Structures are given as structure tokens and as C-alpha cells.
Amino acid sequence: MPDELLSRLRRFHNEAFPAYQATFKALVDEGQHPTTLFIGCSDSRVVPYLLTGAGPGELFLVRNVGGFVPPFDGSTGYHGTAAAIEFAVLNLNVLRIVVCGHSHCGAIRALYGDTPEEAHNLKSWLRLGKEAMLPVADLGPEVLRRTEQRAVVLQLERLMDYPMVRRRVEQHSLSLHGWHYVIEDGQVHVFDVLSGRFIPSTESVHSGTGPYTAAAVDDGRLTPPRLDPQA
Numbered sequence: 469m470p471d472e473l474l475s476r477l478r479r480f481h482n483e484a485f486p487a488y489q490a491t492f493k494a495l496v497d498e499g500q501h502p503t504t505l506f507i508g509c510s511d512s513r514v515v516p517y518l519l520t521g522a523g524p525g526e527l528f529l530v531r532n533v534g535g536f537v538p539p540f541d542g543s544t545g546y547h548g549t550a551a552a553i554e555f556a557v558l559n560l561n562v563l564r565i566v567v568c569g570h571s572h573c574g575a576i577r578a579l580y581g582d583t584p585e586e587a588h589n590l591k592s593w594l595r596l597g598k599e600a601m602l603p604v605a606d607l608g609p610e611v612l613r614r615t616e617q618r619a620v621v622l623q624l625e626r627l628m629d630y631p632m633v634r635r636r637v638e639q640h641s642l643s644l645h646g647w648h649y650v651i652e653d654g655q656v657h658v659f660d661v662l663s664g665r666f667i668p669s670t671e672s673v674h675s676g677t678g679p680y681t682a683a684a685v686d687d688g689r690l691t692p693p694r695l696d697p698q699a
């Protein structure tokens with residue numbers, strides 16, 4: 469029986485890779501210098517490269533159930549997301565952090581419902597979204613949408629508890645962006661701290677601000693300077 473996945477790997481090597489070979493060689497020779505840490509939900513319908521048109525070397529990705537940021541509370545467990553945040557900020561010196569939630573998020577829905585009894589880690593992880601919940605009995609689409617957006621802002625606030633993040637945000641060398649991607653519309657709504665609302669990208673004048681008004685000016689450029697012919 470033919471293995472489709474193997475065919476896909478071979479197709480990448482034979483057909484797609486040649487077009488990127490020079491870019492990857494530069495990224496290997498000079499190392500990676502991504503400008504953006506993207507923290508997003510693991511949902512298969514959220515495709516950061518499609519949303520941003522990014523290519524190799526442009527996004528440092530962390531994905532988990534819900535796109536949550538764990539608290540910076542001094543504990544040192546196997547905190548993969550926290551480790552990635554520290555690495556991106558302290559080692560890679562990223563210029564911005566994007567937290568991206570989305571419509572129809574299973575993690576947000578699970579906040580209001582049951583999770584499998586066996587899923588101990590999942591239950592514990594979902595606590596990171598509890599504060600975003602709304603005290604309502606009817607779980608309609610609007611409640612879920614608002615909870616998804618509140619969860620994004622909650623993660624932005626939690627990011628500010630990371631000393632290296634807070635320091636750089638206050639020095640205006642790092643900006644934070646909250647996004648809510650509506651899958652069925654192909655529209656990212658960006659958090660605007662001045663209005664406290666999520667604004668469709670087609671109407672917004674910026675790609676996200678927050679959680680504080682005194683945010684760094686961000687030109688939104690994804691391409692690392694060493695790969696950017698315009699830099």
C-alpha cells in the first residue's frame with residue numbers, strides 16, 4: 469500500500485525544497501533571527517504561515533491547547549511554553565509576541581464542559597483559561613466568541629508577568645499583539661487597547677496593541693534584517 473505521507477516528504481525534497489534552498493542555507497549559516505514569537509492554539513485550522521504569509525526563519529512558534537500562557541510564578545517544572553517565551557525573548561530578541569486565539573476553539577468550549585476523566589494534564593492546563601469564562605447559563609456562539617477573545621487578553625496580561633517581557637515592553641523594544649482568528653471568515657481581529665475591542669484586520673490601522681497604551685511603535689515587518697533585501 470502506498471504511504472501518502474512518505475510521498476509528501478519526497479515531494480517536499482524533490483519539488484518544494486529547491487526553491488527555498490538558498491534561504492535555508494542562509495538560515496543555517498547565519499542562524500535564525502525571527503522577529504516574531506507566535507503563541508497560538510494547536511487547532512489544525514489555525515495556519516500561521518497562511519495568515520501572515522510568513523516563510524522560513526520568520527516565525528518562532530509555540531502552540532498548545534488554547535494558545536495559553538502559563539503564569540510566571542517561580543515554579544520550575546516542565547513548562548514548555550514558558551521556556552519558549554524565555555528563549556524567544558532572551559536568546560532570539562524577538563521584537564513582538566503575537567497571542568492568537570480563534571473561533572470554534574475546542575479548548576475554550578471545554579472550559580464550560582467536561583473533559584475526559586483520564587485527561588489529567590488537559591484538565592489542569594485548562595485552568596489557564598478559567599478567568600476568561602463568562603457567568604452565563606446559555607452557551608451560545610456569542611458567549612464562546614467573547615470568551616475566546618477574553619482569553620487572548622488574559623494571556624497578554626499574563627505575559628507581562630514575565631520579567632523579561634515586561635522590561636522590554638516598558639523599554640518599547642517589544643510589542644504584544646492579541647489576535648482572534650475567525651476561521652470561517654478568513655479574518656483576524658486584532659486587539660486594540662484604546663477601545664478595548666477586537667477590530668477586523670480589514671478595518672484596523674494597526675496589527676494589534678496591548679495590553680498597555682504606551683506600546684512600542686511596530687512596523688510589523690516579519691523578515692529578519694539579515695534576510696531582508698530592503699533592510
Ligand SMILES: [Zn+2]
Binds near residue numbers: 572574575
Ligand atoms: Zn483552539
